[in-house]
Amino acid sequence: MNTVIRSQLLRFSVGRGQQFRFSTAAANGNDLVIGTVDETLGIAMLTMNRPPANSLSLEMNEAICTSLKTMESNPKIQSVILSSSNPKIFSAGLDVSELVSPHPDRLPKFWNSLQQLYLDLYGSRLAVVAAIQGHAPAAGCFLAMACDYRIMSSGDIGGEGGGDMKKRFVPTIGLNETQLGIAAPPWMGQLLVRTIGFRQAELALAMGTLFPPDRALSIGLVDAIESEQHGAESTIIEGLSELLPSISKDQASNPLMQKAFKQATTFAKIPPHARVASKLVTRQSHIHDMIATRDEDTAHFCGFVTQEAVQKNLIAYVEAMKSKSKKK
Ligand SMILES: CC/C=C\C/C=C\C/C=C\CC/C=C/CC(=O)SCCNC(=O)CCNC(=O)[C@H](O)C(C)(C)COP(=O)(O)OP(=O)(O)OC[C@H]1O[C@@H](n2cnc3c(N)ncnc32)[C@H](O)[C@@H]1OP(=O)(O)O
Numbered sequence: 001m002n003t004v005i006r007s008q009l010l011r012f013s014v015g016r017g018q019q020f021r022f023s024t025a026a027a028n029g030n031d032l033v034i035g036t037v038d039e040t041l042g043i044a045m046l047t048m049n050r051p052p053a054n055s056l057s058l059e060m061n062e063a064i065c066t067s068l069k070t071m072e073s074n075p076k077i078q079s080v081i082l083s084s085s086n087p088k089i090f091s092a093g094l095d096v097s098e099l100v101s102p103h104p105d106r107l108p109k110f111w112n113s114l115q116q117l118y119l120d121l122y123g124s125r126l127a128v129v130a131a132i133q134g135h136a137p138a139a140g141c142f143l144a145m146a147c148d149y150r151i152m153s154s155g156d157i158g159g160e161g162g163g164d165m166k167k168r169f170v171p172t173i174g175l176n177e178t179q180l181g182i183a184a185p186p187w188m189g190q191l192l193v194r195t196i197g198f199r200q201a202e203l204a205l206a207m208g209t210l211f212p213p214d215r216a217l218s219i220g221l222v223d224a225i226e227s228e229q230h231g232a233e234s235t236i237i238e239g240l241s242e243l244l245p246s247i248s249k250d251q252a253s254n255p256l257m258q259k260a261f262k263q264a265t266t267f268a269k270i271p272p273h274a275r276v277a278s279k280l281v282t283r284q285s286h287i288h289d290m291i292a293t294r295d296e297d298t299a300h301f302c303g304f305v306t307q308e309a310v311q312k313n314l315i316a317y318v319e320a321m322k323s324k325s326k327k328k
Contacts, residue, residue, distance in 0.1 A: 033047065033048060033060075034046075035070065037071065038242065039076040043081070044079070044126075045083060046080055047084065047085050051086065053092035055092045055093065056139050058110045061113035078268040078275075079265075080126045081130075081131050082128055084134065085247050089135050090134050090143070093141070099314050107301075111298050118146055122146040122191075122283055123284075127149070127270075130149070134171045136152075136174075137172065137175075139188070142184075148279070151223065151256055152213045152225050155213060156168070170213070172211060174209050175205055178207065182305070183205075187289070189201070189205055226256040227256070228255065230255075235258070236252050236253055
C-alpha cells in the first residue's frame with residue numbers, strides 16, 4: 001500500500017534481450033514490473049514482480065499499464081508474454097488491502113487504475129500471451145482473460161513439502177469473488193461469459209469456482225496446459241534466455257515458458273494490421289460498453305465495497321488468509 005512510483009521509467013533500451021525497469025519506492029526495493037524486449041524477434045516480456053503474490057494495487061496496475069504502453073510505442077514489437085516472477089502465483093488478484101477500510105480518495109483512483117488496465121490490456125495492439133505458472137484467482141484470472149492466449153501450468157509433483165511426502169502443486173484459475181462476499185464487476189463477469197460461454201460462466205460466477213488446469217482447459221478458460229518439469233539443456237530455445245529477466249533466467253528450460261515464447265513468436269509473424277483489425281472485431285464492442293459505463297461502474301464499486309456487510313466479509317476473509325499463511 002505504501003508503494004509509490006517514484007520515477008516512471010528509469011531505463012528503456014531496445015535490442016536483443018535488453019531490459020527496462022520501473023523504479024519504485026516499495027519497502028522491499030523491488031521493481032513492480034520488469035520489461036524486456038527483443039526487436040529482432042518482435043517480442044517482449046512483461047514480468048510481474050510484486051511479492052508475495054503479485055496482487056494488484058493502484059501502483060501495480062499503473063506499472064503494468066505504463067510498461068505495456070512503452071512496449072506498444074515500439075513499432076518493432078508485435079507480441080508480449082505476460083508472466084510472473086513467482087513460480088506459484090501468476091497474480092492473486094486485487095490487493096485486498098485496497099478494499100478493506102479504504103481511504104475515500106484512494107478507492108476511486110484504485111478502481112480507475114483497474115479499469116484502465118483492462119482497457120489497455122484487452123485493447124492492446126500487441127498480442128499478449130499469458131504464461132500462467134501458478135494461481136490466478138479473481139482479478140488474476142481477469143488479467144489472463146484480457147490476454148490473447150493463455151498457457152497454464154499443469155501443476156507438478158514436488159511443489160511443496162519434501163522427501164517422499166512431496167505434495168502435488170495444482171494451480172487454479174477463476175473468478176472466485178462470491179467466496180469473498182463480493183461480486184465480480186459486470187465487465188469482468190462479461191469477460192468470463194465471452195471466454196467460456198454463458199452457462200459455464202453463470203455457474204462459475206455464482207459458485208466462485210476456481211478451476212484446476214485440466215478443467216480450465218476443457219471449458220476454454222485457458223488455451224493450453226503445459227508441464228513445468230524443466231527439460232534437458234538441449235531443448236533450450238534460442239532467444240528465450242535473453243528475453244527472460246535476470247531474476248527468471250532459470251525459466252529458459254521450462255516447457256511452459258518455451259511454449260509461451262513459441263506462441264508469441266507465431267503471433268509476431270502474423271501481418272500486424274490484419275491481426276489487430278481482427279482483434280477489434282471481437283473486442284471493440286465490449287471496450288466501448290465499458291468506457292460508456294466507466295463512471296457509473298466506479299460509483300457502483302465504491303458504494304458496494306464500503307457497505308458495512310461487505311467490509312465485514314472482507315475483514316474476515318483477510319484474517320483467514322493471514323492465519324492460513326502464518327500456519328505454514
Ligand atoms: C452486478 C455486480 C454487483 C456488484 C459488483 C460491483 C462492484 C464490484 C465490487 C467488488 C469487486 C471487487 C473485485 C475483486 C476481484 C479480486 O481480485 S478480489 C481478490 C481476490 N483474491 C483472492 O481471493 C486470492 C487470495 N489469495 C489466495 O487465495 C492465495 O494466497 C493464493 C491461492 C493466491 C496463493 O496461495 P499460497 O501459495 O498458499 O500463498 P498464501 O495464501 O500463503 O499467500 C502468500 C502471501 O500473499 C498474500 N496474499 C495473497 N493473496 C493476496 C491478495 N489478494 N491481496 C493481498 N495479499 C495477498 C498472503 O496474505 C500472504 O502474505 P503473508 O505471507 O501473510 O505476508
